[in-house]
Amino acid sequence: MAVAQSQLTRQRRRAALAFILPMMAVLAAVAGWPLLRTIYFSFTDANLDNIGSYSGVGFANFASLAQDPEWWHAVRNTVEFAAVSVTFETILGLVIALTLNAHLPGRGVVRAAVLIPWAIPTVVSAQMWNWMYNDLYGVLNYIFLKVGVIDHPYAWTGSPKLALVAVIIVDVWKTTPFMALLILAALQLLPAEIYEAAKLDGIPAPKVFWKVTLPLIKPALMVAVIFRTLDALRIFDLPYVLTGNSRETASMAVYARQKLIDFQDVGYGSAASTFLFVVIAVFTVVYITAGRVRFESR
Amino acid sequence: MKARKIIGSTLFYLLVTAIVVYTIFPFYWAIVSSLKEGSALYKVDFLPPKPEWGNYTAIFKEQPFGKNILNSLVVAVSVVVISLALSVTASYALGRINFRGRTPLLLIVLSVSMFPQVAVLSGMFELVSWLGIYDRLWSLSLSYMILTLPFTTWVLTTFMRELPKELEEAALVDGAKPLTIITKVFLPLLGPAMATTGLLAFIAAWNEFMFAITFTLSNERRTVPVAIALISGASRFELPWGRVMAASVIVTVPLVILVLIFQRRIVSGLTAGAVKG
Amino acid sequence: MAEVVLKKVGKAFGDIIVIRDVDLDIAHGDFVVFVGPSGCGKSTLLRLIAGLEDITSGELFIDGAKVNDALPSQRGIAMVFQSYALYPHMTVYENLAFGLKLAKTDKEAIDKRVREAARILQIDHLLDRKPRALSGGQRQRVAIGRAITREPKVFLFDEPLSNLDAALRVQTRLEIARLKDQLGATMIYVTHDQVEAMTLADRIVVLNQGRVEQVGSPLELYTRPRNVFVAGFIGSPKMNLLKGAVDSVAPESMTVRLPGGTKVTVPLAKDAQNLQPGTEVTLGVRPEDVGMATNGMAKITGRVLVVERLGSESYLYVRTEGDQTVVVRRGPGATAKADEPITLGLPGSASHVFGPDGLALSRAVPAAA
Numbered sequence: 001m002a003v004a005q006s007q008l009t010r011q012r013r014r015a016a017l018a019f020i021l022p023m024m025a026v027l028a029a030v031a032g033w034p035l036l037r038t039i040y041f042s043f044t045d046a047n048l049d050n051i052g053s054y055s056g057v058g059f060a061n062f063a064s065l066a067q068d069p070e071w072w073h074a075v076r077n078t079v080e081f082a083a084v085s086v087t088f089e090t091i092l093g094l095v096i097a098l099t100l101n102a103h104l105p106g107r108g109v110v111r112a113a114v115l116i117p118w119a120i121p122t123v124v125s126a127q128m129w130n131w132m133y134n135d136l137y138g139v140l141n142y143i144f145l146k147v148g149v150i151d152h153p154y155a156w157t158g159s160p161k162l163a164l165v166a167v168i169i170v171d172v173w174k175t176t177p178f179m180a181l182l183i184l185a186a187l188q189l190l191p192a193e194i195y196e197a198a199k200l201d202g203i204p205a206p207k208v209f210w211k212v213t214l215p216l217i218k219p220a221l222m223v224a225v226i227f228r229t230l231d232a233l234r235i236f237d238l239p240y241v242l243t244g245n246s247r248e249t250a251s252m253a254v255y256a257r258q259k260l261i262d263f264q265d266v267g268y269g270s271a272a273s274t275f276l277f278v279v280i281a282v283f284t285v286v287y288i289t290a291g292r293v294r295f296e297s298r
Numbered sequence: 299m300k301a302r303k304i305i306g307s308t309l310f311y312l313l314v315t316a317i318v319v320y321t322i323f324p325f326y327w328a329i330v331s332s333l334k335e336g337s338a339l340y341k342v343d344f345l346p347p348k349p350e351w352g353n354y355t356a357i358f359k360e361q362p363f364g365k366n367i368l369n370s371l372v373v374a375v376s377v378v379v380i381s382l383a384l385s386v387t388a389s390y391a392l393g394r395i396n397f398r399g400r401t402p403l404l405l406i407v408l409s410v411s412m413f414p415q416v417a418v419l420s421g422m423f424e425l426v427s428w429l430g431i432y433d434r435l436w437s438l439s440l441s442y443m444i445l446t447l448p449f450t451t452w453v454l455t456t457f458m459r460e461l462p463k464e465l466e467e468a469a470l471v472d473g474a475k476p477l478t479i480i481t482k483v484f485l486p487l488l489g490p491a492m493a494t495t496g497l498l499a500f501i502a503a504w505n506e507f508m509f510a511i512t513f514t515l516s517n518e519r520r521t522v523p524v525a526i527a528l529i530s531g532a533s534r535f536e537l538p539w540g541r542v543m544a545a546s547v548i549v550t551v552p553l554v555i556l557v558l559i560f561q562r563r564i565v566s567g568l569t570a571g572a573v574k575g
Numbered sequence: 576m577a578e579v580v581l582k583k584v585g586k587a588f589g590d591i592i593v594i595r596d597v598d599l600d601i602a603h604g605d606f607v608v609f610v611g612p613s614g615c616g617k618s619t620l621l622r623l624i625a626g627l628e629d630i631t632s633g634e635l636f637i638d639g640a641k642v643n644d645a646l647p648s649q650r651g652i653a654m655v656f657q658s659y660a661l662y663p664h665m666t667v668y669e670n671l672a673f674g675l676k677l678a679k680t681d682k683e684a685i686d687k688r689v690r691e692a693a694r695i696l697q698i699d700h701l702l703d704r705k706p707r708a709l710s711g712g713q714r715q716r717v718a719i720g721r722a723i724t725r726e727p728k729v730f731l732f733d734e735p736l737s738n739l740d741a742a743l744r745v746q747t748r749l750e751i752a753r754l755k756d757q758l759g760a761t762m763i764y765v766t767h768d769q770v771e772a773m774t775l776a777d778r779i780v781v782l783n784q785g786r787v788e789q790v791g792s793p794l795e796l797y798t799r800p801r802n803v804f805v806a807g808f809i810g811s812p813k814m815n816l817l818k819g820a821v822d823s824v825a826p827e828s829m830t831v832r833l834p835g836g837t838k839v840t841v842p843l844a845k846d847a848q849n850l851q852p853g854t855e856v857t858l859g860v861r862p863e864d865v866g867m868a869t870n871g872m873a874k875i876t877g878r879v880l881v882v883e884r885l886g887s888e889s890y891l892y893v894r895t896e897g898d899q900t901v902v903v904r905r906g907p908g909a910t911a912k913a914d915e916p917i918t919l920g921l922p923g924s925a926s927h928v929f930g931p932d933g934l935a936l937s938r939a940v941p942a943a944a
Contacts, residue, residue: 006629007644008470015476016395019387020403023451026384030443031410034421041420051424096317099310106314112558113318116325119557121505123523124546128328131539139327142342173324181565234414237507241527253416253508260420261512270420277417284412288405467627468660472674472725473648482673486664 035277041270048264061271071272073247074255081168081239081251082232088172090225093179098209100180101187118177126241129170133157133242163248167239171232179224186220187213226287234280252276325550332543339540353544357529363545365518366525373435373521374503377442378450378496385450386492390480392451393458394466404455411448415508418444426513437513438521442506446499453498457491458484494563501553522549578602579624579729579761584633586616586623586785593619594785597633601763601778606755609765610772611782611808617765618733620782624763625654625731638728648674653722654731657738659714661706667693667717668702671724692723695757712743719754732764736771751775769809773797781805798941803933806859812890814859814927815901821854829928829936831858835897839873840923844939850930859927862890862902864942865919872920877901879915893917 005013042061046054065071100111117125132140133156141153156166190213198208236253243249245258256276260269331339332353333346357363391397392404422441431437461484469483507523514520520528526549529542557564579601586594594616601607609617622628624635626647635642642650661670671689680688693699696716706714715735722730735751736744752775755762766772772779773793781788781796781804789801793809800806806814819839822832829850830840839858850856868874877895889909893901903919911917928936 006626007646008626009629011646012395012476013397016391016397019391019476023384023388023447024403026443027407027410027447030422030440030447031413031418034418034425035413037421037424038417038419046420048423051420051427095313099313099317102310104310106311110314110317112561113321115557115561115564116554117321119501119553120325120550121523121526121553123505123507123527124328124550125324127526127542127546128324131331131543132324132327134539137340137342137539139342173320177321185565230412234416236415237523241507253414256416257419257508257512260416260423266420266423273414273417273419276414280412280414280417281409284409287412288408462658462660464656464658464660465662467625467647468654468656468662468721469673470627471625471647471652471654472721473646473677478677483662 038270039274039277041266042274044267044270046266046270048261048266051266054267057267061268062275064268065271065275070247070250071255074250074252077164077239077249078233078235078251078253081164081171081235082229085168085171085175085232086225086228088168089176089179089228090221092172092176093183096176096180097183097187100184114177114180116177117174120174122174122237123241125170125174126238129166129173130157130242133166157243160248163243163246167242167249170242171235171238174238175228175231179228182224183217183221186217186224189220190216223287226283230280230283230287233283234276252279325554328543328546328550331539332547334540336540353540354548357541357545357548360541361525361529362518363525363548366520366522367549369435369519370504370521370523373438373442374500376439377446377503378499380439381443381446381450381499382454382492382496384447385454385495386485386488387477387480388451389454389458390476390484393455394461395476404452407448407451410444411452413444415444419508419512422509423512432513433515433519435519438506438510441509441513442503445502445506449502450495450499453495454488454491457488457495461487490563494560494566497556497560498564501557504553578636578638579763580636581624582634582636584620584623584635585631586619586628587631592785594623594631597787599780599787599790601761604759604761606762606764606775606777608772608776608779609763609782610767610769610779611788613767614784615782616785617767617782619785621654621731621733621763621765624650624729625652626650648678651728652731653725653727653729654733655718655722655735657734659706659718659738661714661717661721663706666703666705667698667709667720670706670717671702671720674721674725688724688726692720695723695754696720711739712747715739715747716750719751723758728761730758730760730762732762734765734767736766736768748774770811773809779809781808783808799935799938800859800927801935803857803859803929803935806927806929806935810861812862812902812904814861815865816929817858817860817899817901819856819858821850821852821856823852824850827939828923831856831928833858833875833895833897834899835875835895837873837875837895837897837921839921839926841926841928842924842938842940843928844937850936855931856936857929857933858921859929860901860921860925862904864922864925865901865903866922868918868920872922874918875901875921876916876918879911879913879917881913882909882911884909891917893919 041054043056043058044054045057096110096114100107100114120128132138135141135153135155135158138156140156141150144150145153154162156162194212195208198212234253235251236257239249239251240254245254245262250258252272253276256269256272258269259265259272263269330344330346333349333351334343335350335352338347338350392400426432426437426441429436431440465483466479469479474483505523506521507527510521510524511527514524526542526545529538529545579599581597581599584594584597585592597620609620611617619628623630626642626645630643637650637652662673665673668689671692672685675685675688689702690699693702696719698713698716698720701709701713701717706717709717718735736747739747748771755775764775776793778790778792779796780790783804789796789805791799796805796809800809803816807816817833819831819833822830822838824830827845828840828842830838832838841858866872875895877893880892880894880900883890883892884907887907889905889907891903891905891909891911893903895901901919905911925942927942930936
């Protein structure tokens with residue numbers, strides 16, 4: 001049965017259009033258009049100093065990309081980085097969240113302290129750690145040498161084997177607070193009665209954690225993990241400031257930008273960017289579908 | 299039994315101490331390092347032998363750090379103001395008006411916040427050159443919208459949804475048109491929400507690096523993150539780290555203070571954006 | 576003041592039909608109460624009249640004009656919400672004046688109307704306060720005041736007393752009754768509390784699952800319920816509804832046989848029914864009409880289950896030999912005890928009979944003990 005819309009409904013719908021248009025227009029201009037352009041450029045041989053003149057090259061850029069060992073090295077770096085960082089951030093975040101959730105004095109101090117790495121701009125964190133990582137005068141080598149963990153100064157950001165580890169350590173330091181807060185929010189939504197019942201039943205704490213807490217926060221945890229993984233896959237600032245364009249730590253974004261801006265190869269750089277975008281898009285679909293259950297239930 | 303409790307408590311407080319040291323030490327070390335000049339940097343002293351402020355004056359004299367801070371401020375404030383203005387009305391529509399295509403639109407907004415920045419870089423570069431705003435702050439005010447707009451829209455939509463329906467209906471009965479409802483009824487209630495959202499968007503804009511380093515060329519146009527990444531020492535032979543740390547401290551201390559003051563709001567704003575979404 | 580007319584009004588949310596075919600005529604100055612259990616559609620019906628929901632089918636007229644399409648503010652209505660919905664950032668004065676300001680009324684007229692409304696509701700001393708500085712009862716009055724300043728044709732109340740505690744509820748009920756007399760306005764009032772309905776209404780509309788079950792004055796609904804639903808809804812405690820069967824029929828009465836053997840003869844209107852003996856019917860008797868066995872009453876025996884003593888009266892819950900539960904009202908000094916056998920009398924003259932379709936079989940004379 002077709003329902004005639006009342007004046008009220010029509011008025012509101014017209015208003016909705018007017019209210020949303022400006023925002024969407026800006027979004028189209030700032031995100032939609034540049035994205036389409038980038039994808040378009042992937043199929044050309046455009047160059048940065050004369051970006052206006054180019055010709056189509058079909059899939060040539062993608063073909064070269066597929067055969068480029070440096071590209072695949074960057075892909076591997078990014079995936080390794082994402083996997084290790086997110087794992088550590090989740091575990092440490094869980095530990096911190098559980099600590100914050102325990103109603104013991106000192107909680108406020110911990111929460112404040114934990115927010116500091118998050119508050120510090122990424123570039124600043126990178127430089128702070130860069131200085132701590134300094135092979136000759138850095139404080140990390142000093143402490144580790146003194147304590148006896150290492151026997152000679154390590155070149156944290158210089159050595160091919162250690163560089164990625166160094167980047168991961170900084171990312172974990174910086175982002176664990178965020179994970180901790182997300183997990184804490186999920187923990188605080190759990191009804192207290194469950195724990196009281198468990199206490200009455202005399203279930204030991206570790207078992208309560210594994211069999212009760214963990215399963216209950218799993219959905220929120222999954223969403224947080226996917227969200228963080230998405231962020232980790234597109235990382236740029238940290239590796240760039242710590243180690244520049246170095247092969248050993250270049251993420252896909254670093255590689256793409258290098259080709260784009262430093263090598264001025266817009267076509268090739270755009271192809272790499274597009275590839276990264278597709279990877280992220282697939283993951284985003286996973287994220288949105290995973291979170292959609294919650295979303296639609298409103 | 300009591301021994302167990304004592305051990306348990308001690309372990310707990312050891313854990314707490316470990317966490318606090320782990321999170322704060324790098325910041326502490328930055329402050330200490332910033333107070334060391336010249337050769338003092340070559341030694342590792344956990345407390346500065348004699349606090350020296352030379353680094354702090356140097357970054358303002360040797361490079362236009364003051365201008366850098368101003369640039370960051372101008373860009374961040376303009377971006378936040380524009381984003382909030384665009385988002386307020388959009389979030390009302392997205393949060394409270396039922397229309398066809400609402401869900402897809404919300405998903406589009408959400409997905410834009412997932413874009414890798416580099417994916418729009420070449421397109422944005424072309425746009426910036428075409429508009430003639432390369433090496434101008436406008437290039438940043440424009441490009442940063444891709445970061446802040448989806449965020450402010452999404453978070454404000456969540457806040458808008460939570461406002462009571464009966465309040466809106468009372469206004470309708472009183473004869474309020476949609477825009478009036480937003481400005482005269484809802485906006486006064488959204489003060490804290492706007493402040494939190496604005497603050498988080500400000501922090502995101504303030505921290506941005508990739509667009510800043512790509513679209514600015516001259517020292518005078520640089521924003522703070524770029525400046526800190528590129529600070530050089532007093533001479534070729536001097537470590538720049540004292541200066542870098544001084545710059546870092548200057549930039550970080552206000553942010554840390556802001557974050558500590560607005561702790562609760564920030565936590566709820568962040569989780570509203572992520573967990574609920 | 577105006578009349579409100581609904582012609583075959585229906586409302587559906589997608590496939591779910593929430594209001595069916597409602598026909599209603601509300602006269603000038605009428606105080607009509609929509610009452611019914613949760614989910615019956617009474618609030619939805621009110622919101623359809625207000626214009627806060629679209630009418631799916633049928634027509635709505637206010638003061639002679641068809642208003643299906645009109646904006647809420649154009650219908651000449653004012654609404655008092657369950658949660659009061661006062662604008663939290665505005666003072667009481669500004670709350671009362673808001674609608675008038677939007678209508679671009681001039682300052683003097685606004686002031687006059689606001690102060691008049693404040694005077695009627697005795698909130699003049701609160702005009703400068705914000706809602707959070709007011710008590711629940713005061714906020715209530717501001718909400719009503721806001722409606723008054725609009726000088727509407729129809730006042731709409733959506734469960735206004737639900738959020739108040741018991742004592743305040745009674746007091747506010749009296750104030751609303753006083754207002755009703757003072758303003759003489761057309762008022763439509765929604766509540767789930769049938770005591771409120773009975774005490775305030777000129778006429779009551781009983782709703783159930785989106786349908787109008789019966790419209791009538793409180794007394795009419797009490798003495799002449801049209802069907803089993805209304806019979807069980809109006810009156811507290813509920814009317815005893817006992818399942819039985821037709822035993823025999825006579826031109827102006829019917830005898831109903833209950834399980835256990837009791838037969839009750841109920842006087843009915845001439846040819847009010849043509850049911851065959853054996854047909855299942857429902858016999859309705861109010862707890863206050865059930866008596867102790869005396870001559871002329873049908874006797875029913877059973878055992879007392881529970882005695883509830885309220886101080887002013889007592890209620891006996893009796894399990895009959897036919898395995899049905901009957902509630903009886905007694906005075907405060909009732910001596911009955913649990914588990915005691917007891918014999919009750921069911922007065923035919925005060926009983927109702929409902930056919931297998933739930934509809935009441937009409938009586939010539941209203942039920943009276």
